[in-house]
Amino acid sequence: MYCLNSVDIDTAVWFLPLSRNEAVEAIKKAYAVAQEYARKIGGRLEVIQPRHIYGEAADKFGYSLQLGRITVNLPPAAVLVVWGFYNADEYLDFVRFIQDGRVYEWFVEPIAYYPERVGVWAEEPLVFRNVLYIDVHTTSGEERDRTYGWPLGYYISPLQPPPEVKPPRRPRGGGPPRREGGGRS
Template identity: 90%
Template sequence: MWFLPLNRDEAVEAIKKAYNIAQEHARKIGGRLEPIQPRHIYGEAADKFGYTLQLGRITVNLPPASVVVLWGFYNADEYLDFVRFIQDSRVYEWFVEPIAYYPERVGVWLEEPLIFRNVLYIDVHTTSTEEVDRAYGWPLGYFISPLQPPQEVKPPRRPRGEGRPRREGRRGS
């Protein structure tokens, strides 16, 4: 796992690649692409934490057909040592402490961007001994959601008269 500072050419290329991937997902679902915001991570509790990460485990319930594409991390907290992204049986652990010492405090993930759907868990760990409930770091990437929620799939309806037994001896037919 490698993070590069923003001033490296490879970092710029990695961000462009992540953006192109996010654009492709948005095109496929007819959706909107926007930077990851607190409401995408915390839902209705977004105002409580803002652009900081709650320590411990965060459960992110993505709306149907939505996608998150991560390309990097912002870290302004020298005690924030790692974050772990978990989906299904895949675990990605990012050691983010060194990013706090980069000039821009932004690290760009050099490998393929991480892509998540449905439910995502984020484990946030700090080495601070103080009683704190958050770390001053934030995942960088894109949130893609459909402009209209996917329609519920309903079972096909039976044509009239099919499926019900006919009564014998009915008059007037």
């Protein structure tokens, strides 16, 4: 088990290898959370895929993370539930998830040394909506644009987009609305 405990972030993170029973329970819990969101929004539940993170640029990186900052623009009513991390890169040292001023920093380097290379976060899964930033950092001195790690979790998208909210109609001419019957009083 690996712990991250830092004063400049919001939470401590405990990673477990996939082989631990607690890891299986954490994944089941995250799946139940994702199912509940899917039920609430009438949505489809999928595993996180490159198109969910990168949008139109998904083919460029595939299941690897771009180094630096990634901006994830989730569609209206979509939800991202993250329960763990895959790391096959011994130089990938940390990933930050940033949303609404909250920072979740995961030191993921030790996961590269687990036999299955999967670390499961033992706390509540992270749930993101709207705009999310992912900062990816490596200690490698090589010039490269990506690292071989990937967040694990679920993406929930509504089957139908939410209805567009239209502003109330204003009366023509800018005056007060007309009375019934259109006559004078």
